[in-house]
Amino acid sequence: MSSRPKLSKIKRPIAKSTSAPMRGVEAAMYLWRQVSKGGIVSESLRALGDRVSPPDRTLAASLAYALVRRLSLWEHLREKFLLPRPEKFSKSVQAAVLMGAAGLTELEKFAPAALISSLIEWTKERDRHGARVVNAVLRRVLEEGPAELQRLRNDDRLESLCLLSGVPSWVGERWRRDCGPAVARRFVEQNAGGCSLSLRLSPDAPRDLPQRLEEAGQIVAESSLPEGLRLADTALPSALPGYGEGWFTPQSESSILVGTEAADFEGTRLLDMCAGRGVKTGQIAQLRPDITVEGWDLSKGRVAAGVREMERLKLSDRVVMRVGSALELEPLAAPDAILVDAPCSGSGTWRRHPEGKWRLSPENLEELTELQYHLLCRAFSLVKKGGKVVYSTCSLLAAENEEVVKKALRAFPDISERLLSADFGGIACGKGRMLTPENPWTDGFYLAAFSK
Numbered sequence: 053m054s055s056r057p058k059l060s061k062i063k064r065p066i067a068k069s070t071s072a073p074m075r076g077v078e079a080a081m082y083l084w085r086q087v088s089k090g091g092i093v094s095e096s097l098r099a100l101g102d103r104v105s106p107p108d109r110t111l112a113a114s115l116a117y118a119l120v121r122r123l124s125l126w127e128h129l130r131e132k133f134l135l136p137r138p139e140k141f142s143k144s145v146q147a148a149v150l151m152g153a154a155g156l157t158e159l160e161k162f163a164p165a166a167l168i169s170s171l172i173e174w175t176k177e178r179d180r181h182g183a184r185v186v187n188a189v190l191r192r193v194l195e196e197g198p199a200e201l202q203r204l205r206n207d208d209r210l211e212s213l214c215l216l217s218g219v220p221s222w223v224g225e226r227w228r229r230d231c232g233p234a235v236a237r238r239f240v241e242q243n244a245g246g247c248s249l250s251l252r253l254s255p256d257a258p259r260d261l262p263q264r265l266e267e268a269g270q271i272v273a274e275s276s277l278p279e280g281l282r283l284a285d286t287a288l289p290s291a292l293p294g295y296g297e298g299w300f301t302p303q304s305e306s307s308i309l310v311g312t313e314a315a316d317f318e319g320t321r322l323l324d325m326c327a328g329r330g331v332k333t334g335q336i337a338q339l340r341p342d343i344t345v346e347g348w349d350l351s352k353g354r355v356a357a358g359v360r361e362m363e364r365l366k367l368s369d370r371v372v373m374r375v376g377s378a379l380e381l382e383p384l385a386a387p388d389a390i391l392v393d394a395p396c397s398g399s400g401t402w403r404r405h406p407e408g409k410w411r412l413s414p415e416n417l418e419e420l421t422e423l424q425y426h427l428l429c430r431a432f433s434l435v436k437k438g439g440k441v442v443y444s445t446c447s448l449l450a451a452e453n454e455e456v457v458k459k460a461l462r463a464f465p466d467i468s469e470r471l472l473s474a475d476f477g478g479i480a481c482g483k484g485r486m487l488t489p490e491n492p493w494t495d496g497f498y499l500a501a502f503s504k
């Protein structure tokens with residue numbers, strides 16, 4: 053994996069304004085280039101605008117997601133077939149082989165010969181001699197790749213399962229250390245599953261919203277949560293009927309449970325210390341018409357999106373969103389309850405955001421856990437005496453969850469962990485819970501609650 057492009061911090065893709073139309077494979081390569089530079093597939097796809105026709109867009113998205121979801125597997129195949137070593141070849145050859153391995157293995161609807169010839173054409177424009185190498189290597193992938201995949205399936209080491217499921221092997225090892233081999237295998241396998249859109253219904257959603265969604269072409273199912281609704285597939289939420297009216301919010305069922313726990317407190321003021329775009333902020337304000345909410349976030353863009361979200365949900369009169377670090381801002385009034393929905397590795401949501409898993413390293417995990425610890429300590433010191441703190445992450449790693457909690461509890465003897473307000477399922481972690489991505493509508497989440 054030595055030749056992997058550096059997947060640095062997320063940057064927004066730059067849409068070229070004066071650009072020629074693109075075919076599917078070319079667009080897929082553009083998406084991959086953006087991801088390699090720190091972008092994310094969905095946003096880069098949007099930035100392509102009308103430069104690709106709808107069928108080419110579908111092909112480009114399928115190829116790019118196939119590549120990013122199981123990147124380490126394609127790198128493994130590239131290592132095996134692009135000899136003597138991938139680094140000996142140009143970047144274009146390396147990228148074409150990677151994309152080809154993903155496409156030939158996963159895309160059943162696209163004829164292998166057509167994919168190979170598109171990748172050869174793409175490479176030819178960048179590296180004339182390299183195009184022959186791409187041709188030869190992809191034909192080997194086509195012939196010998198299935199046997200290699202079968203060999204991995206027959207091998208019961210966790211490392212092979214990680215390759216097949218698209219999980220960085222060091223994370224698989226961490227899960228084994230944290231939870232034992234059986235749970236670790238389950239987490240790895242769950243990562244290979246698909247995900248679908250789940251909605252949180254607003255109190256003013258019309259009763260016939262499910263029918264309206266079905267009329268718009270969605271397959272709708274009931275959720276295990278009274279305020280939830282499941283769609284059979286993913287969809288662009290803003291394109292669904294009722295989005296503009298604020299009748300629903302896209303939110304995974306695990307995330308809904310976190311908001312439910314945070315809204316269950318005595319008092320009238322809640323501080324949401326890492327409010328992001330305000331998904332849980334809006335949920336809590338809807339659940340508790342008697343309270344006011346203050347939401348903070350470091351990101352100006354997310355706070356601006358949060359402000360728009362409160363307007364969409366008609367909550368702006370009770371929710372204030374502010375930009376700044378939760379380690380420095382002072383609350384407008386002392387909070388009775390605080391939600392720390394901490395920035396994290398996102399290891400419970402990798403099915404939705406596959407780019408994140410390849411950006412995580414043991415080093416930046418350590419930086420995250422430091423920040424999480426300080427955020428939780430700040431919440432412990434800011435909350436009123438008698439108040440409640442909820443800590444959550446969308447991570448399945450103990451380092452970001454119970455280990456942060458243990459360390460912060462040691463520093464605050466006046467804080468104690470309390471039972472959650474309901475049985476949320478998942479795996480017990482002290483008095484908290486780890487919710488697992490066991491179906492397409494749930495993400496991996498950790499939540500724990502505290503009293504001062």
Ligand SMILES: C[S@@+](CC[C@H](N)C(=O)[O-])C[C@H]1O[C@@H](n2cnc3c(N)ncnc32)[C@H](O)[C@@H]1O
Nearest residue numbers: 326327328329330331332349350377378393395
């Ligand atoms: C998990 S997300 C929050 C999601 C949000 N609660 C929701 O439900 O939509 C974590 C957020 O923490 C923010 N963040 C990171 N460092 C922060 C800090 N020092 N102070 C405040 N927010 C921070 C990030 O910008 C990110 O939006």
